[in-house]
Amino acid sequence: MKNILIPTTLQSDTINAIKAAIKSSNAEQCQLILMLITDIPDTYSSSNLLRNINQDLSTTQENVLQMCREIILESNNCSLKIHHQYGISSPLFRNLMEHFAIELTILTPSFKSSKKKINMYCVQIISNSKCPILHLNTNFEEEPFSQALYIKNSDSVLQVEDLQTYVDALFSLKIVSQTKIDDRQKANEIEHFLTDTISKNNINILIETRKPKKLKLLKKEKTALNETLGLPVLSLYEEIY
Structure with a gap:
């Protein structure tokens, strides 16, 4: 069984995540876990604790x-x-992933842009995990992922052939093009080239690799190049080989 984790604040793009998860299941038995995260109140009162953690959903949710x-x-x-998670940390998240045997995590734009600390x-913890991550874009389309562009980091040692073998276990898609990006390059210098490549090859998903970073609660991340291209991104942990 293929299990997929979807952290959510139950905004409308959660529906897109559900649809994407179903498509990635390839008609196999699959359990989708919607994870709602709540802070643990700083209180010694049991009654106050229960009142704070039992928050009702809005009508929209x-x-x-x-x-x-x-x-x-x-x-x-x-x-x-539906999994209600009270508090989060790296060890807690690892245990959660092992308990549910998660093979893929899907992140929605609304969850990544949430202002709740x-x-x-949680987004940083997920990014540091070894589990594949599918980042959905705002203008999500329901068509199956088929053609992929591999955006290779300058310090990556992963070859496209090895990457394709790993991707085959997740999605029925083919890597039809790749590009190598130097960290020193400016996004606006290569964005036009990538947009042209995406159009000519009918690419509908990007693939990138990632490495662990130091967790910083209030760190503001730069807008990634793949986000400006308006496509979903499959992010794979660099040490998958």
């Missing part, structure tokens, strides 16, 4: 959740689990 359930019912091969911290 309830509607999104209901829509997700309906889509899952129509899939025939996927099931849905615990969600911001």
Whole structure:
């Protein structure tokens, strides 16, 4: 069984994440885990703790959740689990991944842009994990991922042939082009070239590799080049080989 984790604040793009997860399951049995994260209140009172952690969903969130359930019912091969996570840390997240046997994490734009500190911290923890991450874009389209562009970092040692073998276990897509990016290059110097490559090869997903970074709660990340290109991104841990 293929298990997929979707951290969420139950905004409308969670529905896109559910649809993308179902497509990635390739009709195999799959469990999708929607993870709602809540801070643990700083209190010694048991009653106050319970009042703070039991927060009701808004009407909009309830509607999104209901829509997700309906889509899952129509899939025939996927099931849905709602997981409420109180507090988060790297060890907790590793245990969570092992407990649910997660093979893919999907991050939505709304979750990554959340201003809640615990969600911001969770995104950094996920980025440091070894699990593949699918970053969805705002203008998500339901067409299956088929043609990929591999954006290779200048210090990466992973070859496209090895990468293709690993990707085959996640999605039915083909890496049709690759480019190597030097960290010293300016995004605006190569964006036109990449946009042209994407158009000519009908590319609908980007692939990148990542390495662990030091966790900094209030660190503001620079806008990644792949985000400016408006395509979903499959991010793979560099040491997969």
